[in-house]
Amino acid sequence: MLEHEGIQAIRDGVRNLCAQYDSAYWRELDARKAFPEAFVAAMTNAGWLAAMIPEAYGGSGLGLTEASVILEEVNRCGGNSGTVHGQMYNMFTLLRHGSEEQKARYLPRLASGELRLQSMGVTEPTTGTDTTQLKTTAVRQGDRYVVNGQKVWISRIQHSDLMILLARTTPRDQVAKKSEGMSIFLVDLRKAIGHGLTVRPIANMVNHETNELFFDNLELPLDCLIGEEGQGFKYILAGLNAERTLIAAECIGDGRWFIERACRYACDRVVFDRPIGKNQGVQFPLAEAHIEIEAADLMRWRACELYDRGEDAGTSANMAKYLAAKASWEAANACLQTYGGFGFANEYDIERKFRETRLYQVAPISTNLILSYVAERTLGLPRSF
C-alpha cells in the first residue's frame, strides 16, 4: 500500500496549515465571493504547491502520490483545492516540453512562489468539450505571434502571473489530423492584460474565480512557444492523467469531509428521543457513500502508482476521476440529507461544500467524456466523434 510514513507526514503537515484556515474562513470568503489570498500564499510559501517540481529547480521532486495527498487534505479539511491546484499542475507542460532555457527561467520562480502559473486557457464558448475545433488563433508575424479569439471559464486569471494557452497556429484545413496544428504558449498575463487581452469575470454557483478572455491582436514574443509548433494538443493531453488523478484525490477529500461531518451530526442530533444515526434510514446512505469513496480511493492509488512508475495511467486516472467525483457527490447528498433543514443553513458549511463538489462531474472534463474515453480507448468500441 502507498500509505507509508512519508505520506502521514504530508497529511499532518497540510492539516496543520489548513487548521489556520477553518470553516469560518471559507464561509466568509464564499459570502463575499472573494479569493482566499492568505490561504494560497500560505500553501505556496510552505512549498506544498511545488511538490512535483524537480529538486534541481527548487521544488521537492515528489510524485503524483504525494501531490495527490496534499490536495486531498485541503478538501478533507473543508477547504477548496480549486483555488490552488493550478499552481501544482499547470507547470507539467513547461516541465515536459519546455526548453532548458524556459525551464531554468520559470521553474525556480514557480517553486519559490515568486511567479504564479495558476491558469490554463483551453475551453472556448462555441466549441466546449470539442477542443480540436477551437477557434482562437495565433498567427506568426515576423518576430511574434498575434493571438485573436475568445476563451471561457479560464480560472484564477486575476490571481496568476502566467497562463498556459492553447491556440491554433495552422488552420484546420491545412493539417492532416484535426488534433494537429495547435500550439502551447506561456503567456505573461501582467504584460498581456490591457494590451490585447481583456478579462471578464463570470459570476458562478461556486466561489470560483473564473473568467471570459478576449484576445484582440495580443502580441506574444516567439520564445513564448512551448515545444514544437503544432504539437500543443498532444502536450495538453499528456498532462491530463496527472490532473485527473489530482482531481480524484480532491473529491476523495471532500467525500471524507462529508462523511465525517454527517456521522458526527447523526450521533449528536436527537429527535424521536434518540440520535438520528440510530435509524438505518440515516445510517445506510452514509455507509454506502463511505464504501464508494473508499473504492474510488483504491483506483486513485492505482493511478498514482502507474503514473509514478512512468507507465500509462490513462484508464486508471479517468476511472479514478469518474468514481471519485460520483462518490463525493453521493456523500454530499447523504450528508445534506442527514443534516435535514440545517444542511441548508450557511453556517454548517454543508451547502457550500455541496455546491463545490458538484463541479467535479463537469469540470475539468465532464463525466460523459470519461465514459467515452473508457468505451473507446479501453474497450475498443467504435469512435462516436
Place this chain on the structure above:
Amino acid sequence: MKVLVAVKRVIDYNVKVRVKPDNTGVDLANVKMAMNPFCEIAVEEAVRLKEKGVATEIVVVSIGPKAAQEQIRTALALGADRGIHIETDEEVQSLQAAKLLKAVVDKEEPKLVILGKQSIDTDNNQTGQMLAALAGMPQGTFASEVVVDGDKVNVTREVDGGLVTVQLNLPAVVTTDLRLNEPRYASLPNIMKAKKKPLDTQSPADLGVDLTPRLTTLKVEAPQTRKAGIKVGSVEELVDKLKNEAKVI
C-alpha cells in the same frame, strides 16, 4: 548554546477521547496521535532562539513507542537539528520520564532544557520540575517569555496572581505555557530535509533507568456529560431560581 527539547506523542487534541469499557484507560486503537501542543511551543521557542543566534544546536528527545519517531521528525521539520528516541512500549510515568531525560542531560550537557508544562493526555505537570530537581538545575515553569541574557535566562512565569519574572543561572529547565509563542507549521521542503537529519535510538536500559511504575491507576472514567441548560425570561426569575431551586445564593 545547545538546547534540549523534550516532545511527547499524545492523542491529537481534536480527537474525542473514549474510555475503555473496562475502565483501565483510554482507547488508543486507531486514534490519531500528534505532538503534545505544549511541546510544539517548546520546539518553536528553541527554533526562535536559534534564529536569533542564541541557540546553536537543537536536540529533540522523545520517549515512547517506535511511532514516537513521527513526532521527532515533526520537530526536525520545524527546525530541530537531531533527534534522540528513547524507545519503549511500557507506560512511562513522570518520574521515569524525568530520570530518562536526566540521563540525556548528563550526556548532552545542554545549556537550556525546554519542556511543555504538561502533556494533554495525563495533565501531570511535573516532569519538568522533577527533571530540574534530579539534575540540580534551576527551573522556570509556565513560561510566557524566555530571554537569554549571557549565562542567565529571564523567564516570565504565568501564575495565579499575574506574571512573575525570575532570573535563572544556565543551565536551566524551562516549561512552556500556552502564550509563550504561536508554533509555526512545517514547510514541505523542511519535512523532506527532516528525513535526512540524524535520529539516534536508545533504550531505557541503555540509560540505566528502571521503568517500573511507582503509581497504580485504579480507575479511568469519562467526565459526566453535561445536562442541557435552561433559559430564563428575566433577572428576577434567575435570582429566584438561584435562591430557591439551586440554593446557591
